[in-house]
Amino acid sequence: MQRYYYANSIEIFIKQNDLEIIGELSKNNEFPLEQTQRNAWLTQITILKKVLQAYQGKIYFEYSIPRMGKRIDVLCLIGSGIFILEFKVGEKEFKSNDIDQVVDYALDLKNFHETSHQRFIIPILIATHTKTSFTTISQTPQNDKLLSVIKTNSQNLRSIMDRVLAFIDDDPIDVSIWEKGGYHPTPTIVEAAISLYRGHSVKEISRSDASAINLQQTSDTISKIIQITKENKQKAICFVTGVPGAGKTLIGLNIATLHIDKSQDLYSVFLSGNGPLVAILREALTRDRVANAKANGENFTKKNVMSEVKMFIQNVHNFRDDCLVDETKAPLEHVVLFDEAQRAWNLEQTQGFMKRKKNNPFFQLSEPEFLISCLDRHEDWAVIVCLVGGGKEINTGEAGIGEWLRAIERSYPDWNVYISSRLNDSEYNAQEYIARLSHKKDNLFTKDELHLSVSMRSFRAENVSLFVKQLLDIDVDGAKETLKGLDGKYPIVLTRELSKAKKWLKEQARGSERFGIVVSSQAERLRPLAIHVKSPMDPVHWFLDGKEDIRSSYYLEDVATEFDIQGLELDWACVTWDADFRYSPSGWVHKSFVGHRWNNINQIERQIYQKNAYRVLLTRARQGMVIVVPEGDIDDHTRKPDFYSPTFEYLKMLGLPVI
Secondary structure (H helix, E strand, C coil), X not given: CCCCCEEEEHHHHHHCCHHHHHHHHHHHCCCCCCHHHHHHHHHHHHHHHHHCCCCCEEEEEEEEECCCCEEEEEEEEECCEEEEEEEECCCCCCCHHHHHHHHHHHHHHHHHECCCCCCEEEEEEEXXXXXXXXXXXXXXXXXXXXXXXXXXXXCCHHHHHHHHHHHCCCCCCCHHHHHCCCECCCCCHHHHHHHHHHCCCCCCCCCCCCCCCCHHHHHHHHHHHHHHHHHCCCEEEEEEEECCCCCXXXXXXXXXXXXXXXXXXXXXXXXXXXXXXXXXXXXXXXXXXXXXXXXXXXXXXXXXXXXXXXXXXXXXXXXXXXXXXXXXXXCCCCEEEEECHHHCECHHHHHHHHHHHCXXXXXXXXXXXXXXHHHHCCCCCEEEEEEEECCCCCCCCECCCHHHHHHHHHHCCCCEEEEECCCCCHHHCCHHHHHHHHHHXXXXXXXXXXXXXXXXXXXXXXXXXXXXXXXXXCXXXXXXXXXXXXXXXXXXXXXXXXXXXXXXXXXXXXXCCCEEEEXXXXXXXXXXXXXXXXXXXXXXXXXXXXXCCCCCHHHXXXXXXXXHHCCCCEEEEEEECCCCEECCCCCCEEEEEECCEEEECCCHHXXXXXXXXXXXXXXXXXXXXXXXCCCCCCCCCCCCHHHHHHHHHHHHHCCCCEC
């Protein structure tokens, strides 16, 4: 795939006719060409032909960043530096959003483009009409050859580039080798949804290195299952497993975007019972579509776009309710992708809901069995794809994956069942039901491609989820060894002071990298730290809004619980640990705060939910995290120091550095 609209050696670029350059840019432009865009290109060309006279190297216009769904205005390879030039034509000031934008471009190359990893990257923001420049040339505090953003006008650009080239000391870049470098991004789920909805393929926005089973391979396997099922006029259910952050949700979104045309019989829908995730993805796609339409001179209202997006991403409960209206009519979709399928409700939870909310006291199906029955109404064919996370049940009444298999065995023996080769692992609690199906069915198929074994959430270190598992399982030796293997690439630090944690987060994050505080929904005694876990927060604002919005995660005021953040991620997280989940030499102690005191949680199911809540919280960060275990207060019977100190000492013993 060509990642740019125009590229040439600097020497040829300077000699080439401006209209020829504009012609090539226009030919490769994927959007209607506005006069403002044409004028901006002409301004950039004019400025750069003067600035680059003394240099040799290569220049690229509109260099694609698929993960972000955006393009760098101009990228130049000169000497040993990669210059990222973001022009704001006509601007007289440097806006914070524009600064973050150019830093984000630089970070994308630094983190995801393999031949840029070890190179000096220089982000420069050019406000063409400003009279001031901020020309301090230095590396960022991370000291990883990414320079702090330089803000300048067009008149000073040449002198700045001279000074940068004198500052950086490295071997010259071989352009041919640099261009062959692989691009292996790991987008957030929000970035991925936007890119897929725009028409990018999963291959463009995901890693494809040898250490991971390619997401494209898993997507292709599911597509083949759908095609075979359709051709043979059968029904099939498919189970995709994976470690936290491996890309299960991304797989579901990819299949759904491939078959988004309601008029086709392959039309698919992405379902989730995760309310915050559905709301955030819908809002993100809507905002992006409206912004692009506005930029291209199109007239789309947010209401119209949102109604379209709602057909693509649905809350599973809304889908269920639609199917209840007419219990004989097949849904419009032949393919349903159910995210976090293990969280579907069991029989008791579904019955209780139907009796209370739907005035139906005679309902006799669990949520998995009812959803299968809805797709079974199709006379020809149907496919359900269950995206399954292990150890993720965090709510009372969540059935686990066994209920899906039990429903197939009990009521739908003619359905083909495709399972991941890892569905037998203990964390999925499905061994008994798989064994029963294997004895009774000749249409059970096991496929290695349906398991995603490597976390894509953290592009810095793949074994974070393993470390968290070992930490929670109190596997001290294993956790110590895994932590050593992270080798500083994924920092995890420990502190007893929330103020130090906030400072650390702000020092680590660059550009628009998102950070925030996450806590257990049972963390009732963090109020002295100004953390009110029951205080309402809006996940849409928390995850999507910018640094200037007090409701956003950046402000470090509102906090997210496991219910708000499951299925989503931050770049940097602060996990604040309360006394609801306490370490002791004999194992974890489970507590809930009721009234004025902590009570024991004795029910095994609730203990599992609580442990899983901390598993969710500890696996949300893509780049690193700080864990805060408060000191407690000797004068507060609800926050005694010995409620907290054993947990702190345990984490410290594993090797986490204290700040």
